[in-house]
Amino acid sequence: MASSRKPPSAEAAVRAFLRAHDLRGRRVAVGLSGGVDSIVLLHLLRALAPESGFHLSAIHVHHGLSPNADAWSRFCRSLCRRWKVPITVRRVRVTREGRGLEAAARVARHRCYRALRVDAIALGHQLDDQAETVLMNLLRGAGLAGASGMRACVPLGEKRLLRPLLDVPREAIVRYANASHLEWIEDESNLDEALNRNYLRRRVGPLLTARYPRWRESLARAARHFARADADANRMLRVFLNQQGLRAPSETKLAEMLRQLSGAKSARVRIVHDGKELRVYRGHVTVKAAKSETPFTTMKWSGESRLVLPQLGGELRFRKKRGEGIDLSKVIGGMTVRLRSGGERLQLDAKRPRRTLKNLFQEAGIPPWERERLPLLFSGADLVWVPGLGADVRYRAAAGSNGTLPEWKK
Numbered sequence: 001m002a003s004s005r006k007p008p009s010a011e012a013a014v015r016a017f018l019r020a021h022d023l024r025g026r027r028v029a030v031g032l033s034g035g036v037d038s039i040v041l042l043h044l045l046r047a048l049a050p051e052s053g054f055h056l057s058a059i060h061v062h063h064g065l066s067p068n069a070d071a072w073s074r075f076c077r078s079l080c081r082r083w084k085v086p087i088t089v090r091r092v093r094v095t096r097e098g099r100g101l102e103a104a105a106r107v108a109r110h111r112c113y114r115a116l117r118v119d120a121i122a123l124g125h126q127l128d129d130q131a132e133t134v135l136m137n138l139l140r141g142a143g144l145a146g147a148s149g150m151r152a153c154v155p156l157g158e159k160r161l162l163r164p165l166l167d168v169p170r171e172a173i174v175r176y177a178n179a180s181h182l183e184w185i186e187d188e189s190n191l192d193e194a195l196n197r198n199y200l201r202r203r204v205g206p207l208l209t210a211r212y213p214r215w216r217e218s219l220a221r222a223a224r225h226f227a228r229a230d231a232d233a234n235r236m237l238r239v240f241l242n243q244q245g246l247r248a249p250s251e252t253k254l255a256e257m258l259r260q261l262s263g264a265k266s267a268r269v270r271i272v273h274d275g276k277e278l279r280v281y282r283g284h285v286t287v288k289a290a291k292s293e294t295p296f297t298t299m300k301w302s303g304e305s306r307l308v309l310p311q312l313g314g315e316l317r318f319r320k321k322r323g324e325g326i327d328l329s330k331v332i333g334g335m336t337v338r339l340r341s342g343g344e345r346l347q348l349d350a351k352r353p354r355r356t357l358k359n360l361f362q363e364a365g366i367p368p369w370e371r372e373r374l375p376l377l378f379s380g381a382d383l384v385w386v387p388g389l390g391a392d393v394r395y396r397a398a399a400g401s402n403g404t405l406p407e408w409k410k
Contacts, residue, residue, distance in 0.1 A: 007127065007217065010168050010176040014044045017164035021153060024053035027118040028162070031109070032058040032080070032087065034072045034185040037124030039079070040173050041165055043182060045122060046083055057086040059116055061109045063094055065101070065189070072185055079183075088116065102197065113156060120160040125150055128170040131216035132200050134223045143262040144230040145255065149223035155251050169216065233258055244287045246274040261285060267368050281367035293373065299337045301377070309337065312373055314410035325405030327397040331379045338376055344383050350393045357386065364388050375408060 008016065028049075030042045042058060049056045060076040062069055073089050080087035092108040099107065113121045130149050137146035154161050165173065177184065193199045208215040237258055238248055249257060253273075260269045261280050271278040277290040294311040301307055307316040316337065319325075340357060347354040361371050366388050377385040385391045387408035397403025 007169050007172060008167055010040055010165060010173050011044060013166075013168045014041070014048065014164045017152065017162070018048060018052045021162065023120065025055075026120060027055045027057070028120045028122055029057045029059045029088070029113075029116055029118045031113070031121055031123045032060045032076050033124070033187075034060070034076050034079075035124070035187060036177050036182075036184040037126055037129075037165065037170075037173055039124075039182055039184045040177050040180075041122060041124040042079075042083070042085065043180060045164075046085060057088070057118065059088045059090065059112065059121070061112050062089060062091040063105050063108065064091065065094060065105065066187065068185075068188065075185055100196075102195065110156065113159065113161075116159075118159065120162050121156065122162040122164060124165055125163045126165045126168050126170055126173055127216050127220055128201070128205075130166055130223060131219040132197055132205070134219045135200060135204075136196055143259065144226055144233055145259045145262070147223065148227040148230045149220070151227065157252070167220065230258070233262070237261070240285065241273070244276070246276060246287070249273060270369065279367060279369055282365065286367070296339050296373075301335045301337060307337065309375055312375060312410075314375075314408060316375055317407045317409055319405045319407070321397075321403050321405040323397055323399045323401065323403060325397055325403035326377075326385055326391050326395050327401055328404055330395050331384065333380060335377045335379055335384060338378055340372060340374065340376060344376070346383055346386055346389060347393045348390055357383075357389075360386075360389055377406060 028045065030038060030045060032038045032042055042056075045056055058076070058080050060073055062073050066072070077087060077089065090112045092112060094101070094104050094108050096104045134147060134149040137149070140146070150163060150166060152163050152166050189195070190198060191202075193202055212218070234254055237254060241248065248254075257271050257273070257278070260271060261278065263269065267281050269278075269280060272290045275290055276287050279286050279288075291313075296309075296311045299307065299309065301316070301318075305318050307318075309315060344357045345354040346357060346360060348360070357371070361368075366374075374387045376383060376387075379395065382394070383392060384395045385406055387406075390396075
């Protein structure tokens with residue numbers, strides 16, 4: 001059974017990765033933090049580079065977040081000097097900009113990786129990291145992309161991010177390091193349980209291990225299943241875009257489009273691509289011409305049969321209809337056209353209470369982005385009529401009486 005398969009050793013995993021990914025003639029830099037994972041990865045790739053034919057170097061990113069950061073940089077320089085591996089050290093300033101500290105540091109690192117003149121960056125992420133990432137993403141309510149965890153090989157601009165140790169548990173990496181008499185540094189922030197990953201690792205992980213000894217392998221296996229489903233979703237999105245006559249996006253943009261379209265807040269998403277905008281509501285993706293929204297100012301209706309609203313890209317049409325629409329005899333002082341500002345209520349049934357437009361729009365299946373650009377008819381402060389919903393009972397024409405039926409045409 002797959003669940004009882006013995007995890008590979010660190011060396012076996014890296015050898016298998018190099019067989020599966022031809023790096024001959026490529027420039028590969030190890031993301032060297034100084035921790036045991038990246039030290040073991042550098043040690044293995046250094047040993048295997050001659051037979052695999054790639055050019056090895058290292059990059060150390062100095063985040064400046066720890067009082068020991070300078071010492072870590074010196075350690076990495078010294079190690080690479082002894083091992084005769086070229087190393088680049090880059091100082092960065094981590095700015096959160098609404099992100100968590102871990103995410104902000106990752107953004108800063110990736111900025112350095114993109115600027116490096118290499119073909120691939122090899123990172124020391126391993127099985128425990130993968131399981132923790134999947135668990136955190138699931139707890140956040142992530143979609144397919146998040147539940148897929150980390151991939152063994154993914155694009156980063158024109159480069160690739162490689163994770164040869166992704167199937168290797170932490171204890172196997174430490175075992176290799178000890179057997180090879182390697183030295184490494186310990187980041188004191190790994191003890192800070194205020195950070196979500198550390199809390200899962202130090203508190204939740206041991207509880208899961210006591211009850212489900214192979215929970216890490218199980219989550220990693222689930223991530224592979226999610227990744228296959230995510231690949232299918234990528235293919236389907238490519239087909240959909242092609243059917244709409246749109247050019248294919250890059251792999252990176254496609255992944256980001258899918259992440260947004262399948263996210264928990266996808267109804268608020270607006271993706272502009274190839275002159276069109278993509279929106280999603282209740283699982284249905286719509287495509288229409290991308291255009292900036294022109295500010296709308298209140299307009300007065302003076303009884304004309306057509307009222308053109310260029311800012312909204314359409315017109316209101318008014319037809320005489322017996323027993324339907326608005327009874328103009330109940331309207332005092334005429335009607336004005338306005339947009340929704342929030343808090344409006346409408347009563348569509350005399351036997352039911354007045355309800356918010358938000359609830360009525362949801363019931364009618366009107367997407368959020370359309371709700372904000374619908375022309376509403378008001379009499380003074382009273383909401384009289386709403387496209388897709390109808391007239392308020394207070395202003396509705398009774399059976400047999402003269403009515404005016406508005407219609408919104410785009």
